[in-house]
Amino acid sequence: xxTDWLRGAVIYQIYPRxxxxxxxxxxxxxxxxxxxxxxxxxxxxxxxxxxxxFTSPMKDYGYDVSDYTxxxxxxxxxxxxxxxxxxxxxxxLKVIIDQVWSHSSDQHxxxxxxxxxxxxPKADWYVWADAKPDGSPPNNWQAMFGGCAxxxxxxxxxxxxxxFLSEQPDLNVRNPPVQDALLDVARFWxxxxxxxxxxxxxxxxxxxxxxxxxxxxxxxxxAPPRPHQFxxxxxxxxxxxxxxxxxxxxxxxDQYGVMAVGEIEDEExxxxxxxxxxxxxxxxxxxSFFLLRQRELNAAVIKDAMAQWEGARGWPxxxxxxxxxxxxxxRLAGDDPQRTKLMLALLLALRGAIFLYQGDELGLPHADVxxxxxxxxxxxxxxxxxIGRDGARTPMPWRRAANMAGFTDAPDAWLPLDPRHAERxxxxxxxxxxxxxxxxxxxxxxxxxxxxxxxGEFVALDAPDTLLAFxxxxxxxxxxxxxxxxxxxxxxxxxxxxxxxxxxxxxxEATGSVTLGAFSGLLAxx
Numbered sequence: 286x287x288t289d290w291l292r293g294a295v296i297y298q299i300y301p302r303x304x305x306x307x308x309x310x311x312x313x314x315x316x317x318x319x320x321x322x323x324x325x326x327x328x329x330x331x332x333x334x335x336x337x338x339f340t341s342p343m344k345d346y347g348y349d350v351s352d353y354t355x356x357x358x359x360x361x362x363x364x365x366x367x368x369x370x371x372x373x374x375x376x377x378l379k380v381i382i383d384q385v386w387s388h389s390s391d392q393h394x395x396x397x398x399x400x401x402x403x404x405x406p407k408a409d410w411y412v413w414a415d416a417k418p419d420g421s422p423p424n425n426w427q428a429m430f431g432g433c434a435x436x437x438x439x440x441x442x443x444x445x446x447x448x449f450l451s452e453q454p455d456l457n458v459r460n461p462p463v464q465d466a467l468l469d470v471a472r473f474w475x476x477x478x479x480x481x482x483x484x485x486x487x488x489x490x491x492x493x494x495x496x497x498x499x500x501x502x503x504x505x506x507x508a509p510p511r512p513h514q515f516x517x518x519x520x521x522x523x524x525x526x527x528x529x530x531x532x533x534x535x536x537x538x539d540q541y542g543v544m545a546v547g548e549i550e551d552e553e554x555x556x557x558x559x560x561x562x563x564x565x566x567x568x569x570x571x572x573s574f575f576l577l578r579q580r581e582l583n584a585a586v587i588k589d590a591m592a593q594w595e596g597a598r599g600w601p602x603x604x605x606x607x608x609x610x611x612x613x614x615x616r617l618a619g620d621d622p623q624r625t626k627l628m629l630a631l632l633l634a635l636r637g638a639i640f641l642y643q644g645d646e647l648g649l650p651h652a653d654v655x656x657x658x659x660x661x662x663x664x665x666x667x668x669x670x671x672i673g674r675d676g677a678r679t680p681m682p683w684r685r686a687a688n689m690a691g692f693t694d695a696p697d698a699w700l701p702l703d704p705r706h707a708e709r710x711x712x713x714x715x716x717x718x719x720x721x722x723x724x725x726x727x728x729x730x731x732x733x734x735x736x737x738x739x740x741g742e743f744v745a746l747d748a749p750d751t752l753l754a755f756x757x758x759x760x761x762x763x764x765x766x767x768x769x770x771x772x773x774x775x776x777x778x779x780x781x782x783x784x785x786x787x788x789x790x791x792x793x794e795a796t797g798s799v800t801l802g803a804f805s806g807l808l809a810x811x
Contacts, residue, residue, distance in 0.1 A: 288481075288544040288569055290379060291638055292600060293739025294331040295729055298642045300608045301338050301360055302346065303700065306693035313680075313692070315356070315365040319372050321683075324711065328646060329729035332379035334483050334546075336608060338366065342392050344452040345662060346678075347383075349390040350487060353470040370478045379480035381546065388453040388465050388488040395466075396454050399446070400438050410463050412446035412455045412492055413438075425498045426521045427513035429550075431666045434513075434521065445810055448489055448521065450662060458490040464530050468537055475541045482538075487547035487568070488557055491527040493520035510670050523551050532566040546602055546638070549573040555593040562599025570638050572602035577610045582617055582628070584753040591636065591743045591755075595683050604640035605632055612644070612677050615651035622648055624804045626724045626789050628769060633728045634766045634808065636743040638758065641725075643681050644706075647714060648721035652679040652703035660700060679703055682710035723791065731787055733809065737762040751775065752801070756811070763811040769801040776800050783809040 305317030315338060325333060326741050337347035340355035356363050373380045389396060398407040414423035414435070422435035428451075435444040436451040446455040457463055471482065499516040509515060531547075538545055547568045551557040554573030561571045575590060576582075586591035591666070594601050605613035605628060618624035625648040633639055654675045659665050661674045679700045684690030689698055690707040714720035732738045741759030748754035757764045765783060769775050769790075779799045786809060792804025799807060 290331060291481075291544050291569055293634070293732070294379075294638045295329065296332040296379075296381065296602075296638060296640050296730065297325050297328065298334045298336065298604075298607060298640055299325075299329040300336045300643060300678055302336075303678050303692070303698075304643055305683070306680075306695065306698065309694040309764070310359075311361055311693050311698040314359065315361040315369050317371050318336060319365070322369075322372055322376055322378065326376040326378055328641075328726055329733055330378065330641070332381055332480065332712050333373060334381040334640065335369075335383065337383045337385060342390055342452070344390070344450055348385050348658070349388075349450065349453050350385050351390040351392040353384075353389075353392075354473045367477060371480060374478070377670055380478075381481040381483050381544075382474060382689050383485060384467075384471070384477050384482045385485040386456065386458065386470075386743065386792055388447065388449060388455045389484045391452045391454055395456075400440050401804065403441055403443075409457055409460050410466075412444045412457050413441060414496055415443055424496050424520075427499075427511075427516060429511075429513055430663050431511060431513075446492065448486075455489075455492070458530055459492075459494065459526060464533060468533065471534065471537060475537075475543060479543070481544035481546065481569075484545055484547045484568070486522075486550050487531070487561065487571070488523040488527060488549055488551055489521075490530060491524040492522075493524060496520070510667060515591075517641060523557055528561070528567065531561065531568060535566050535568070538720075544569040547571040555590060557600040558601060559594060559597050559599060561595070562601070564598055567599065570600045570602045572640065576603055576605060576609070577607065580616060582631070584748065584750055587631070587635075587753055588745045588755075591745065592745075594636070601637035602640060603632060603635050603637050604642065606642040606645050606677065607640070608642065608677055609674055610677065611673065612649055612651040614640075614645075614648045618648075620650040621804075622721055623790055627770075627804050627806050629721070629725055629788060630728050630787070630806050630808070631753065631766075631768050633732050633758065634738060634764075636741065639732075640675070646678070646722050646725040647682070647706075647709045649682075649709055650703070652676040654679065654701060658701050675700055679706065682706045683712065685710040685713040725748075727787065735764055735810075736760065737764045748777070749775065750779065765791065765807075765809045765811055767799070767808075768806045769804060772803045774800055774802050778809055779809070783811055785809045 304313045305311050305321050307316035338360040339350045340357045341347050370380050399411045426434040428434040430449050447453050497520045520530045532703035545568050549557045554575040558571045558573045562568050580684040664671050680692035680698045680702050690710050714722035737759040738755040741757040744756045746754040752775050753768040788807050790805025794799040
């Protein structure tokens with residue numbers, strides 16, 4: 286086995302709860318995912334990433350794991366997981382599975398033992414600390430989902446750390462036995478034939494041993510919406526010891542010839558992305574929220590992101606949508622199909638591994654979910670000002686005229702179907718050569734056919750602020766990429782001999798120049 290496939294790969298994220306329900310209970314499952322693997326292969330994707338399907342009380346919908354080697358009955362069985370891996374491989378798709386090692390569920394057997402006292406074998410498997418003399422928490426750390434990051438446990442008479450929900454206690458990954466246990470989990474899935482791991486909030490694995498207070502952000506002009514945004518997280522995440530554990534993990538991955546992609550959440554996302562992939566004892570690739578949280582894209586944003594990877598030994602990953610953020614057609618394209626195609630072409634022209642979230646290829650807008658139907662604890666806690674993760678997690682629409690757009694045979698699903706999504710269902714777009722789906726297939730095919738687009742260097746070109754112009758170069762192949770990110774037309778010189786490979790929007794070529802209409806683009810081989 287080899288990880289060479291990763292360079293330039295297009296990886297499709299499946300959020301199992303919402304992809305396809307095979308048993309009519311209103312919740313997606315592994316058998317449903319198996320049903321639709323042919324569809325993913327038809328897009329031209331190289332791999333799938335499966336969000337957690339492990340045993341869980343579902344306080345954070347699978348990101349609170351109570352058994353790392355068990356499949357939650359909601360999603361199926363271990364046999365179903367094996368069948369999915371087998372079928373994916375038959376279709377030429379690699380399989381990447383989520384691993385949530387920063388924290389577990391408070392119902393995990395490890396935590397049950399750890400909280401039972403201070404002298405049991407797993408007493409130090411989680412992050413415990415004494416109260417201050419006045420009974421208050423050990424320090425000022427704030428949880429991502431709101432409130433203090435410490436919860437008092439009366440059995441141990443200590444606080445435990447949780448960077449997210451109180452039901453998600455942080456594992457003490459500083460502790461070598463914890464590392465050993467996590468590597469055993471990795472071996473369990475590696476032996477079942479998976480091709481890689483996606484590591485949830487990988488830079489949260491290790492905390493500051495001294496539990497020092499995080500300093501405040503002194504440049505705030507007004508109060509942010511969440512308490513943790515008042516702080517610089519110097520001590521609650523991104524500690525150097527994390528890289529020591531990653532080195533141990535990388536050695537194991539290399540034995541199997543598989544890869545790992547890390548999720549980075551940090552105030553300096555691009556810097557940490559690069560740091561966590563810089564060398565043979567680091568991760569194969571990493572992505573951050575740098576592009577996932579952009580509310581609009583301009584040439585400077587993309588060029589800055591690419592510039593920070595110049596000369597890097599590691600390999601970046603990029604995405605515009607996932608299960609944690611507002612879908613990009615709404616966030617970046619105003620729910621306009623033309624602008625959505627432009628964003629897809631831009632993403633698939635970047636240097637790095639590309640992640641598409643289920644429904645990106647359909648141009649699905651962020652769904653409207655009424656308050657009474659919200660399920661996400663973060664969305665509920667911060668309503669109405671939160672990012673509304675439920676809006677990115679609603680059912681995948683397969684058939685426009687079917688019940689629940691073909692996601693389930695049940696009269697309803699765990700989250701409601703947005704009627705706008707039904708109109709953009711897969712079957713509604715399959716027969717339309719101008720659909721977002723058809724365009725996505727063309728763009729992926731172009732990327733796969735070009736060494737420059739898959740693996741070539743990124744060379745930024747001088748251009749007005751509203752025009753993103755760059756070349757991708759590999760050997761003798763040069764691909765010119767032009768993206769007009771503005772509502773007004775732009776005229777750009779076009780080198781003699783350029784062979785146009787793809788256009789979108791209003792593009793008029795003339796001798797020695799090209800006119801790009803509003804939100805239009807062109808890719809040409811030079």
